[in-house]
Amino acid sequence: MATLTEAPPPLTPTAPEKKPPRKRGRLVPYWLLLPGILWLLVFFALPMIYQASTSVQTGSLEEGYKVTWHFATYWDALSEYYPQFLRSVLYAGSATILCLILGYPLAYLIAFRAGRWKNLIMILVIAPFFTSFLIRTLAWKTILADGGPVVGALNTLHVLDVTSWLGMTSGDRVLATPLAVVCGLTYNFLPFMVLPLYTSLERIDGRLHEAAGDLYAKPITTFRKVTFPLSMPGVVSGTLLTFIPAAGDYVNADLLGSTDTRMVGNVIQTQFLRILDYPTAAALSFILMAAILVMVTVYIRRSGTEDLV
């Protein structure tokens, strides 16, 4: 305890004490980032650089590859495999739209109407993840098997006539057609759509629905003018989480499709693992990455989600 008679401490500290106090907390953010940055450096940045250099190499497997800055590989790869690129975008896009159509009502139900069933339905949405991706896709092979009950039912209902006419199936088969690949993609990526949609719907204040109703909006108008615009962040992240991996996927096209349904992922896989044409495979990977980046950027700009709360 200081007494009143004590002399006040000098206001200006003496020279050696003038060193600015060390801000102990200043480095903490960097320390926290370190493990992640190291991980990304070793397992993302370095392989990327390696792949980039591979893509501009020439040579053969026997003589070895050398960096010759052969950018023509990109052009050759694109001009040879553009149908697979377009197919990837088309299939992934269709699967994304299907996921949105199937996932939105489901997410809406879980967020607003499920009551005590909420957790159970959530578990059911996530449950397929307990089985491997491969097994699940193989299961679809059985489901869509020729002459199986699903194909039989679709045939009886003349659904296959319509999809045949649209060029999505051929004859009375579903397996080995574009429809099978899109179905597989939709099934495998549906949870990636439902979860972000649910999160953003669940965050909407229920009183906003009441307020809209109070201001003469019919339920459908409330959805159109309030609920849907407010769920846009979920729609955007859900479509991205579905579209991006679906565009690069090759398992569905491999297991459920045919040679006519090859996507760019299949081409890359074949080039890397069977033909062993590493430069072409690397170039294709970079083209796919760039294409997705451009599409995603345009999409996010267009949807204007940064303006949303």
Place this chain on the structure above:
Amino acid sequence: MTNDTSGDVRLSGISKTYGSFTAVHPLDLTVPQGSFFALLGASGCGKTTTLRMIAGLEEPSSGTVHLGEQDVTALPPYKRPVNTVFQSYALFPHLDIFENVAFGLRRRGIKSVKKQVEDMLDLVQLGEQARKKPHQLSGGQQQRVAVARALINHPKVLLLDEPLGALDLKLRRQMQLELKRIQTEVGITFVHVTHDQEEAMTMADTVAVMNAGRVEQLGSPTDLYENPRTTFVANFLGTSNFIEAEVDSKSGDDIVLKAGGGKLVLPEARCSAPTATGGKVLVGVRPEKISLTPADDAGDIPEGRNRITGKIADSSFIGVSTQYVVDSPVCSEFEVYAQNIDRDARLVPGAEVVLHWNPAHTFGLDAAQSLLAGTTGSAGIQEEAAV
């Protein structure tokens, strides 16, 4: 007020139960066209549920809701000619202020909304903010947007669900006067739900005090304050002192009561309890009606006033007034608010005093109820009463 009844709100036998819990007991209530009506009560008393049943956001378990001559009980909210100012406003976060206010007009298919919206924003002094998003505005501004958004539709009835709850005290006072001004200007029926007794009294023509799903008492603010009929109302609206007394005799329009050896006079018209001789009555008096005189000067007190002796236990200086707690044989904590006009230096804790008041300010209540009913209301109420 006019004879037009199209804006009347008529609730007949309306009730709401959730499972075994009754939020609102069967209730009959008529709010006349053009009046400012307040539903006052502590949280959970059923006032908001009642409001939501008028809005159509809650379906009554029994009874009917009429707006004017129209039975709207079965109508969904979007078909009812009422609008609500929600608690914490519920403004649409993705729309700017202009579009928030225009929402109701657009939904009714009105194309040229610009003029109306601008006029309405000017009325609530937010013309400059039209293109901002709700989260860019302060609480008071958001509150005015919420009012504008509802009022622009010219509803027959405007429902306000604790609209000022989120504002600080000073802004709340200002908005109370503002809302009252708007109501007088537009002449729409306002039904206002609040737990703040001062807010209800400042704004409303008629106040219904609700407690545990029932309307405890209904009347003008003055009537409720001066003539509470239950201890709940007496305690919920301001502060009351109670003395347990026994009916002694009647003289003219007055009842004479015995309490702690002394006699108190109570006008019969102000007594809501049975007044048979020998019956118990709770005698109530408001703290500001009482005068304090030091025991030495007791002779100066005019004849005909009710008087009680006691000893000052505590005093606190509030500025405009001084609040005394007086320990008296008939009531251990007698509260007295004295205006600070001429402060008597002898009125300090420990001083012997005589409390006296005009018998006309006395009210009588049924002794068979809890003295403490209504005192456990929100802390805010206690604070407000002390100012």
